[in-house]
Amino acid sequence: MTTLLEMREITKAFPGVRALDSVSIQVRRGEIHAICGENGAGKSTLMKVLSGVYPAGSYDGEIIFDGELVAFRDIRDSEDRGIIIIHQELALVPQLSIAENIFLGNERSRHGVVDWRETNSRTEALLAKVGLKEPPTTKVDSIGVGKQQLVEIAKALSKDVKLLILDEPTSALQENDSRRLLDLMLELKAQGVTCIIISHKLGEVRYVADTVTVIRDGTTVSTLETKNGLSEDRIVRDMVGRDMTHRFPEHVRTPGEVLMEVEGWNAWHPEHADRQVIRNVSFTVRRGEVVGVAGLMGSGRTELAMSIFGRSYGRNISGTVRISGEPVDVSTVDRAIDAGISYVTEDRKSLGLVLDETIRFNTTLANLRDVSAGGVLNKNEETRVAEKYRDALAIRTPSVFQKTVNLSGGNQQKVVLAKWLNTTPEVLILDEPTRGIDVGAKYEIYTIINTLAAEGKGVVMISSEMPELIGMCDRIYVMSEGSLVGELSAADATQERIMSLIVNEQGVET
Amino acid sequence: MVQGEETADRITARGKSVRQYLLSHLREYGLLFALIAIMVFFQAVTDGTLLRAINITNLLLQNSYIVIMALGMLVVIVSGNIDLSVGSVMGFIGALAAVMIVNLEQPVFVTVPICLVAGALIGAAQGYWIAYWKIPSFIVTLAGMLVFRGLSLWLLEGQSVGPFPQSFQVIANGFVPDILPAGIGETLAGFIGVRRINVLALAVGIAAAGGLVWIGLRQRARNRAYGIVDEPRSFFIARNAIVAAAIIFITYKLSTFRGLPNVLLTMGVLAVIYAFLTSNTVIGRRIYALGGNQKAAKLSGIKTERLTFLAFVNMGLLAAAAGLVFAARLNTATPKAGFALELDVIAAVFIGGASMSGGVGTIVGAVVGAFLMGVLNNGMSIMGIGIDYQQMIKGLVLLAAVVFDVYNKQKQG
Numbered sequence: 001m002t003t004l005l006e007m008r009e010i011t012k013a014f015p016g017v018r019a020l021d022s023v024s025i026q027v028r029r030g031e032i033h034a035i036c037g038e039n040g041a042g043k044s045t046l047m048k049v050l051s052g053v054y055p056a057g058s059y060d061g062e063i064i065f066d067g068e069l070v071a072f073r074d075i076r077d078s079e080d081r082g083i084i085i086i087h088q089e090l091a092l093v094p095q096l097s098i099a100e101n102i103f104l105g106n107e108r109s110r111h112g113v114v115d116w117r118e119t120n121s122r123t124e125a126l127l128a129k130v131g132l133k134e135p136p137t138t139k140v141d142s143i144g145v146g147k148q149q150l151v152e153i154a155k156a157l158s159k160d161v162k163l164l165i166l167d168e169p170t171s172a173l174q175e176n177d178s179r180r181l182l183d184l185m186l187e188l189k190a191q192g193v194t195c196i197i198i199s200h201k202l203g204e205v206r207y208v209a210d211t212v213t214v215i216r217d218g219t220t221v222s223t224l225e226t227k228n229g230l231s232e233d234r235i236v237r238d239m240v241g242r243d244m245t246h247r248f249p250e251h252v253r254t255p256g257e258v259l260m261e262v263e264g265w266n267a268w269h270p271e272h273a274d275r276q277v278i279r280n281v282s283f284t285v286r287r288g289e290v291v292g293v294a295g296l297m298g299s300g301r302t303e304l305a306m307s308i309f310g311r312s313y314g315r316n317i318s319g320t321v322r323i324s325g326e327p328v329d330v331s332t333v334d335r336a337i338d339a340g341i342s343y344v345t346e347d348r349k350s351l352g353l354v355l356d357e358t359i360r361f362n363t364t365l366a367n368l369r370d371v372s373a374g375g376v377l378n379k380n381e382e383t384r385v386a387e388k389y390r391d392a393l394a395i396r397t398p399s400v401f402q403k404t405v406n407l408s409g410g411n412q413q414k415v416v417l418a419k420w421l422n423t424t425p426e427v428l429i430l431d432e433p434t435r436g437i438d439v440g441a442k443y444e445i446y447t448i449i450n451t452l453a454a455e456g457k458g459v460v461m462i463s464s465e466m467p468e469l470i471g472m473c474d475r476i477y478v479m480s481e482g483s484l485v486g487e488l489s490a491a492d493a494t495q496e497r498i499m500s501l502i503v504n505e506q507g508v509e510t
Numbered sequence: 511m512v513q514g515e516e517t518a519d520r521i522t523a524r525g526k527s528v529r530q531y532l533l534s535h536l537r538e539y540g541l542l543f544a545l546i547a548i549m550v551f552f553q554a555v556t557d558g559t560l561l562r563a564i565n566i567t568n569l570l571l572q573n574s575y576i577v578i579m580a581l582g583m584l585v586v587i588v589s590g591n592i593d594l595s596v597g598s599v600m601g602f603i604g605a606l607a608a609v610m611i612v613n614l615e616q617p618v619f620v621t622v623p624i625c626l627v628a629g630a631l632i633g634a635a636q637g638y639w640i641a642y643w644k645i646p647s648f649i650v651t652l653a654g655m656l657v658f659r660g661l662s663l664w665l666l667e668g669q670s671v672g673p674f675p676q677s678f679q680v681i682a683n684g685f686v687p688d689i690l691p692a693g694i695g696e697t698l699a700g701f702i703g704v705r706r707i708n709v710l711a712l713a714v715g716i717a718a719a720g721g722l723v724w725i726g727l728r729q730r731a732r733n734r735a736y737g738i739v740d741e742p743r744s745f746f747i748a749r750n751a752i753v754a755a756a757i758i759f760i761t762y763k764l765s766t767f768r769g770l771p772n773v774l775l776t777m778g779v780l781a782v783i784y785a786f787l788t789s790n791t792v793i794g795r796r797i798y799a800l801g802g803n804q805k806a807a808k809l810s811g812i813k814t815e816r817l818t819f820l821a822f823v824n825m826g827l828l829a830a831a832a833g834l835v836f837a838a839r840l841n842t843a844t845p846k847a848g849f850a851l852e853l854d855v856i857a858a859v860f861i862g863g864a865s866m867s868g869g870v871g872t873i874v875g876a877v878v879g880a881f882l883m884g885v886l887n888n889g890m891s892i893m894g895i896g897i898d899y900q901q902m903i904k905g906l907v908l909l910a911a912v913v914f915d916v917y918n919k920q921k922q923g
Contacts, residue, residue, distance in 0.1 A: 351809055
């Protein structure tokens with residue numbers, strides 16, 4: 001195999017930071033090459049250098065592509081050479097059709113008039129390549145995220161792609177859609193397309209990649225081959241620079257009496273009144289216990305949590321919630337908070353934080369009562385509270401007056417946690433608490449969860465990452481299509497068992 | 511630890527912090543600087559007419575209703591909404607007052623509360639659709655703008671109604687009498703060499719300036735105690751000196767004319783109340799959270815609907831207050847009163863640094879923004895610049911202010 005791409009000693013500095021420090025990487029023709037690293041390790045910067053977002057001259061080092069020394073001035077330049085990036089956030093226009101999206105900026109036209117026949121027939125051919133059966137005229141917003149991802153790839157294929165770069169392609173996908181995407185990558189590889197995949201999910205990396213390059217703190221740490229068997233622990237060790245045979249902190253838990261009981265919980269879809277989203281769900285959480293909720297996206301996990309937390313989701317909600325045996329009123333968010341329940345939302349940027357405001361502002365937001373007297377804020381007290389949580393949760397920031405928009409994902413998540421811990425809850429519902437944050441920060445969040453359990457709080461942890469649930473929880477409830485379909489103890493839980501519970505419930509043969 | 515190193519670190523840290531501070535507060539200083547620059551410019555080109563006592567009094571009276579409405583508009587805009595109806599509502603309340611006092615011969619002390627309540631109800635009626643039915647405020651208040659314009663016309667039957675009795679006119683045109691012994695004023699006037707001096711006005715000015723400095727110092731001391739890297743001392747001193755000097759200068763000028771206008775007092779008290787409300791109270795904090803991220807605010811237990819509703823009730827109340835001032839100042843209610851005034855109010859708030867998307871903006875900024883527009887208007891009128899050019903210049907100033915904001919934000923991000 002020959003080398004398709006070689007990046008030599010790439011160094012890119014921003015004022016005050018050296019984002020890349022002589023990183024080198026070699027990608028062979030026809031392989032799938034994974035780039036792994038913690039958030040902020042420099043993966044995205046490297047891809048921006050490669051694709052011309054940072055033009056030639058703004059960095060040091062050389063890029064050799066297809067046997068030639070190249071110097072891209074912008075993205076168009078690199079696309080012309082066949083380097084195409086598909087970003088985490090999809091760049092499709094939801095109101096346009098699949099065909100219109102695929103040929104956006106590259107319209108099939110004669111004298112400025114779009115040739116719809118050619119557009120649609122070529123789209124059909126491209127969709128067949130990626131295994132999509134949708135008609136080319138389907139509007140993009142009417143297909144799921146998984147299929148949209150495939151449309152993006154079809155769009156890349158329409159441009160004679162030589163090197164396809166996928167940045168966290170499965171972060172928003174369900175298990176089966178992810179699988180489909182990964183299989184497509186293998187298929188494209190068989191057809192001779194070279195791929196670079198950036199991913200946090202090491203299982204996927206092992207599944208598709210031939211070579212793994214690990215980047216840490218802006219330098220290349222190692223280049224590993226997967227063909228002789230490569231363990232996830234090995235990759236993790238290189239990523240974090242310390243031995244993490246234990247990805248989850250040690251914990252010994254002795255759950256106490258039942259703290260929260262939810263009984264016969266039902267909720268209907270807010271717009272489609274005939275669709276029942278939560279069906280007769282009952283579960284318990286004990287003091288000092290971490291309870292997991294597993295399930296695919298769309299299984300109703302988030303909807304369950306949000307409907308319990310002040311009816312923030314759904315309509316015609318019924319069922320009872322008891323805390324320490326007493327029925328509590330959770331009909332509005334502030335009542336739920338008063339009842340001792342906190343819900344740490346899934347999407348910290350759009351649901352958790354006021355990004356333009358400071359850490360202090362966000363920390364006290366859900367409990368302004370404690371930092372005010374007669375409706376007047378005591379800002380010094382607020383500062384004290386914010387600094388207390390900054391120290392307790394090790395939020396890395398020069399001061400609590402930093403705007404949260406400037407923090408890393410892990411630190412943002414800690415600020416959201418601080419906000420909810422400041423309401424002194426008995427029960428914390430954590431929805432995807434470690435999504436999109438790096439391995440080191442994950443470990444810290446796990447440690448915080450263990451501390452909370454040790455303090456006698458009840459923790460409900462919703463997660464799409466099954467190893468995380470298995471590694472952290474005492475019990476795991478499995479959810480599918482709005483119902484609880486099983487309950488596993490920590491000792492019994494394996495990924496296979498959880499999946500088979502979900503799949504059997506859906507009536508699909510395994 | 512080496513002592514010398516630590517000091518050196520601190521000094522570089524301080525040098526850096528001065529620059530960073532200036533950069534992150536460029537907007538606030540820029541606004542203040544722009545206002546001063548514009549005043550100096552017009553003072554020069556109008557041969558000193560701008561800062562004559564009578565003109566300062568006029569300037570304050572002319573802009574009072576804009577400032578009063580800008581206070582409410584700031585709250586509305588910070589909450590992530592907009593109110594296009596304030597000009598019409600203001601005109602309608604003026605018409606209501608005129609009909610009640612002039613046509614129906616109701617006493618002023620009955621009319622004023624009824625008008626204020628009517629304003630609050632109008633705000634509630636609009637806020638209801640915006641808050642609980644989630645209809646965009648742009649649409650609801652655009653409808654309100656047409657409805658209340660029409661209602662004013664109907665109420666006044668297309669005629670101007672006036673004049674008002676003296677007891678109503680004082681709302682806008684009255685002055686606070688000098689309650690201090692006349693002897694002090696005469697002595698002082700003789701000493702300085704002016705015709706007369708209203709000692710109360712001057713005393714209020716000095717007290718206000720002193721109060722501001724005192725609050726600033728106390729705040730600074732507290733921040734120090736918490737080790738917060740804050741405004742560099744030179745900036746703090748310069749800013750306070752300029753503001754205090756400006757207040758004393760203006761009240762001195764006023765005191766040599768007719769003293770403190772009633773409206774200035776109303777405006778000043780309201781501005782202080784709203785500044786405190788927005789920056790130091792729970793409800794103020796919640797409004798910023800609502801505008802900054804409505805979903806996050808709601809999931810933090812904030813009753814976002816009620817808060818939006820209240821923002822509009824408040825706006826209606828202040829628009830009514832402005833309507834009374836406006837009618838009293840013109841001494842008549844006309845069907846055209848308040849026409850297109852909402853745009854001046856909104857422009858003042860945006861020039862003051864508020865963000866269209868909500869969550870950002872200050873009362874002080876909005877007030878300064880209003881006066882900046884006011885001085886522009888006034889200065890250009892004195893110079894005899896046509897209304898055509900005035901409109902264009904005001905438009906460009908608004909655009910420049912917002913472009914500056916966006917540019918600044920991009921540079922920081």
